Amino acid sequence: MKHSTLARRQFLKMTLAASATLSSGLLSSNLFAAQQRLFKLSLAQWSLHKAFRSGEMDARNFASITRKLFNLDAIEYVNQFYFDTLSDKLVIDLKNQAKNEGIESRLIMCDREGALGDQDPKARKKAVQNHYRWADAAHELGCHSIRVNAQSSGSWDEQMKAAADGLNQLAEYCTPLNLNVIVENHGGISSNGKWLSGVMKLADNPRVGTLPDFGNFIINRETGEQYDKYQGVTELMPYAKAVSAKTYHIDKQGNEPDIDYFRMMKIVIDAGYHDYVGIEYEGDDWSEVEGIHQTIALMERVHRQLLLEANKAG
Incomplete structure (x- = not known):
C-alpha cells in the first residue's frame, strides 16, 4: 500500500493546487468528499451509541442523521444496533435512505458473533458462519468491508494461526461478494500491533486487512498494559483498508x-x-453530537497542517 516518495510528492502537489483557495478558515465537512484531498471523513455509528441505545435516535435513520447533523457523505454501521432486527427489508430501507441522502455505506462493524480464532475448529467454523448474514447485508448496502475481531486463546503462535485460518475462511465467503474482511485492534492480543500484523502476513490474503484504530491499544484492562499507539498504527497501516479516528477527550x-x-x-x-x-x-x-463536531474540527485543522507541511517540503 505504500507509495513511492515521488508518487506521494506528485499527489501532494495536486492536492495543494486543488486546495490553494482553502488556506484560511475552517474547511466545511463537504469539502472532505472532494477529489484529490489527503483524506475524507466518514462517521462511525458507535459515535452515537448512547443516543441509539436510549432510543433518543433511531438506528434505522443513521444515514439521514449523518447528513442532517454533520453533513458527511459516508457512514460505517455497527451490527449491534441491528442484531435482533436484521432482515431483507431493513437492509433495503437502509440502502434506500443512504442513496436518497447521497451517502456512501462503507462497512459494517461486526461484534458478538463468536471468536474467529477459536482453537476449536468447529467453534471457529461456526463463528465464521455467524458472520455470513452481515457479509450479505454489507454486500447489499454497497460496503467494501466487514470489520471483525480476531479473538483467540492459547500461545502467541497458536492464536496467530487460528485467527489467520478463521479470517481466510470468512474471506472465502466474502470474495464473491467483493467484500474485504478487516480486523481492528480491539483489545487483548489484537491490540498488539506486532501480533496483528503477523496475522496479516500469515493470512496472506488480498481480501484480509486491518482497520487501525487510534485509541484501542489497551492489551490488559486489569493491569493497564498498553501497546504504543503510534508504533501499532505504523505496523497496521500497510494492511489498512479503513482507519478509525478515535477520540476520548477534546x-x-x-x-x-x-x-x-x-x-x-x-x-x-x-x-x-x-x-x-x-x-x-x-x-x-x-x-x-458536539463531540463528533469537535472531532471533525480537529481533523480539519490537522488536514490544513498536513497541507502546510507538504507545501514547505516542496
Whole structure:
C-alpha cells in the first residue's frame, strides 16, 4: 500500500493546487468528499451509541442523521444496533435512505458473533458462519468491508494461526461478494500491533486487512498494559483498508490530549492511505453530537497542517 516518495510528492502537489483557495478558515465537512484531498471523513455509528441505545435516535435513520447533523457523505454501521432486527427489508430501507441522502455505506462493524480464532475448529467454523448474514447485508448496502475481531486463546503462535485460518475462511465467503474482511485492534492480543500484523502476513490474503484504530491499544484492562499507539498504527497501516479516528477527550483548545493527531495522521498519509477516515467519538466531555463536531474540527485543522507541511517540503 505504500507509495513511492515521488508518487506521494506528485499527489501532494495536486492536492495543494486543488486546495490553494482553502488556506484560511475552517474547511466545511463537504469539502472532505472532494477529489484529490489527503483524506475524507466518514462517521462511525458507535459515535452515537448512547443516543441509539436510549432510543433518543433511531438506528434505522443513521444515514439521514449523518447528513442532517454533520453533513458527511459516508457512514460505517455497527451490527449491534441491528442484531435482533436484521432482515431483507431493513437492509433495503437502509440502502434506500443512504442513496436518497447521497451517502456512501462503507462497512459494517461486526461484534458478538463468536471468536474467529477459536482453537476449536468447529467453534471457529461456526463463528465464521455467524458472520455470513452481515457479509450479505454489507454486500447489499454497497460496503467494501466487514470489520471483525480476531479473538483467540492459547500461545502467541497458536492464536496467530487460528485467527489467520478463521479470517481466510470468512474471506472465502466474502470474495464473491467483493467484500474485504478487516480486523481492528480491539483489545487483548489484537491490540498488539506486532501480533496483528503477523496475522496479516500469515493470512496472506488480498481480501484480509486491518482497520487501525487510534485509541484501542489497551492489551490488559486489569493491569493497564498498553501497546504504543503510534508504533501499532505504523505496523497496521500497510494492511489498512479503513482507519478509525478515535477520540476520548477534546480539550478547550480542540485537541485530543491523549493522542497526537497530527502525528497519527502523518503516519496514515505517509503509508499512502488517502481514503475515508472514520470519526469515532467515545468521550464524556461533550455530548455525542458536539463531540463528533469537535472531532471533525480537529481533523480539519490537522488536514490544513498536513497541507502546510507538504507545501514547505516542496
